[in-house]
Every structure is written in C-alpha cells, then in structure tokens.
Amino acid sequence: MKIIYFLLINLFYYSQVLAAPSLTNASGSFAEDGTVIISGAGFSTNSAVGTANLQWMKDNIESGTTDQLFSGGDGWSMTTPDADTVGVYYDNTQAHSGTQSLSATYVGGVKENGSIQYTPGSGMVSVFISAWVRGHRETDSEGQWKIIRVANTGNPAGTDPLFYFANWNVAAATHWGLFIYGNGIDARTEETISSGYTPGGGSNTHWDEWVRVDMYGIFSDCGTANGTLQYTFQEPGVIITTPVNHNGDVMTCGSGETDTWLYTIFGHYAGDGHNGLTTYYDDVFIQVGTQARVEIGDASTWATCTHREIQPPTAWADGEITITANVGSFQDGDHIYLYVVDATGAVNADGYDLGILGAETNVTKQHVGYSSTGRRWGYSSTGVSVQ
Secondary structure (H helix, E strand, O other): OOOOOOOOOOOOEEEEEOOOOEEEEEEEEEEOOOOEEEEEEEEOOOOOOOOOOOOEEHHHHHHOOOOEEEEOOOEHHHHHOOOOOOOEEEEEEOOOOOOOEEEEEEOOOEEEEOOOEEEEOOOOEEEEEEEEEEEEOOOOOEEEEEEEEEEEEOOOOOOOEEHHHHHHHEEOEEEEEEEEEOOOOEEEEEOOOOEOOOOOOOOOOOOOOOOOEEEEEEOOOOOOEEEEEEEEOOOOOOOEEEEEEEEEEOOOOOOOOOOOOOOEEEEEEEEEOOOOEEEEEEEEEEOOOOOEEEEEEEEOHHHHHEEEEEOOOEEEOOOOOEEEOOOOOOOOOOEEEEEEEOOOOEEEEOEEEEEEEOOOOOOOOOEEEEHHHHHHHHOOEEEEEEE
16 A cells, blocks of 8 residues: 655754755645645745636546446547547546546547537636647557647647647657747747657657646736746656746737637647557646645655655645645655655655655655654554554
C-alpha cells in the first residue's frame, strides 16, 4: 500500500530564492486520497480552490463505467458519436494512474471530432492545464494529433482566438509544438511560436508511453504583445523542460478582436495521414485564473525532477494549504519531495522531503530530525516514531 505517515514538524526552514514559497511543516497521511496540510509562507492565493474554476478529473475517470461514453458533469460536454465522429470512452486497457483513462480511436483519415471540452461559462483571462496523454498507432504513419486546445468556441476545431498543443509525426520524426492563432481587424494572423521540438528524436518518439503536457496562458490586450503562453513537457526519465516560455511578451489576439478564450478542448483532431490512432488522457487538471498549485517530484530540487504529479488543493491560504494526496504513477519505494508553485510561477527550489513512499519500505530512523518539542523522530516500518 502506498502510504507515508508524517507528523507536524519544524524540521528546518528551506533556503529559498527571494519571494518564492517556503515550506516548514507537513502533516497528515500521504496515501492516495489522504489529507495533507502544508504550512509555510509565500504561497500567495488561489481563488479557484473550492469553485468550478478548478477541475480535477481523476475521480471521474476512475469511477466512470468502462466502455461507456464520457460524462463529465457541469461545464463538460463531448462530441456526439456518428458516422464521422468518434466518441470518448472510459477505458481500462491503459492508465497513467489508477485503473482507467479516457480514450478515442480515430479511423478513416481526418477526424475533427472525438473531443471532450470544458467551459467555466465566462471568458478565461488566464488558465493552467495539465494532462497525461498517450497515443497508439496501428501503423507507422505520418499525421497530426491536436492534443489540447484553448479556444473561443467549443466545436471540435474551435475558433479564434485560440492556442493548441500538437504532436505531428512527419518526415521520420515526431514534433511537439505550441501554436497560436488570433483574428486581426480584416484578416487572420498566425504565429507558430514553437515547432519542430523533438524531445527524444526518431520516428516513434513517445508513442505507446505516457507523457505529461502542461499549458499556461494569460490573455493579452488585443493587438499588444503582453500575454503569456508556456508549455512544459514531461517525458519518461528526462529532466522536465519548458520549451516555450513566453512570459508577458506574446500577442494572443489581434487588434479589434472582441472574443476571448472560453473552452478547453481535449483530443479534437487526428488526421493528415493518421488512420487507426487511439488517444488516451488521464489525470486531467484545469485551473482558471491562476497557475498556483502543489506538486510532488522525484528529485530534491525542482530543476532536476524527471517526474512530477499534481496534488489537488481543497483549501489555500498564504501560509497553509490543504491537499488531497495524488500518488499518480509513483510506486512504493520512490523517494518523493513536495513543491508549492505560487501565482507568479515561483516555486521552492529545494523540495520538502516527504521520504520514501510506502511505509513498509522505510528503514527505522531512515530520516532523523527533531520535532518542535526537541524530541528525536524517525520513520519505522509502521510509520513515524517520536521518541
């Protein structure tokens, strides 16, 4: 069983970059769906917590009826399957975490359908999106899979202003890129701010394995390059990178545009040569209004992590955050560290050490420190012992 017990402690105050969050205490049970309270300073605010502006879809995906169509609740919708449209189903053949994911299978060439989508009901000035994704091809064909799109309308293709993240397998390489479109007064303008990014190289890069895609956008003043667009790519065994990091210097809509971002769309297009493509999505997270979040990682510094998992918050104040533990694909025996990202994107550079996942794998006094009462404590096979 994946579990770590730890007591409220004052271990030490981590050295941080000025204004970055700092973590001093963590208490609770780090088991799947356990409650953990994080104490410290500089966490900023997160107004999405406890509202429909925060969508954590893991529970929905795990509880959905296998082989039945997706049903997401308020704000969620799905393209209706017909002769030209594929459906999105709960699938137990692949899962990043737990036992299920969402899948869609595209056959017969171009399919501008097969999507699920979410809208908060009003324009999104900023939005952070994260999802674990996986693709399987029946043949080693060229083609494009548009993975996540933020757009003004919720039809499968979406309309401007929009940006999307795509995988394009062409010319014996798989390219991952972020693309942005916006309307000017008289004509549509297009800017490709990243393309040709091939993390691992080769014709089969990242097919049949889970990768995590994060996107963060802040809507610009129309006609002014003062918006933000970023994407972060997490691939197995490689230090996590942010290939696109336009922070306050990109235009998301042209002069005279009056529309804004309204929808987040997952999996709306497969074509340009693909025939027999199955796509999978898991642990989908959407947060409107802020990028502030909590994550666990596999390294003692944020910059050297190769694996991170989002921890959904249930309460958030500048000095205290409550999360519901999400083990993700971490396994018993993995060493995990805790990170808080504030609203500006600042993060504690050094992780808060949560120890070894799975109490039964811990050695007595593997971690030794001092509690607030000065007593010595250490992990044992049954949890944390305080002496």
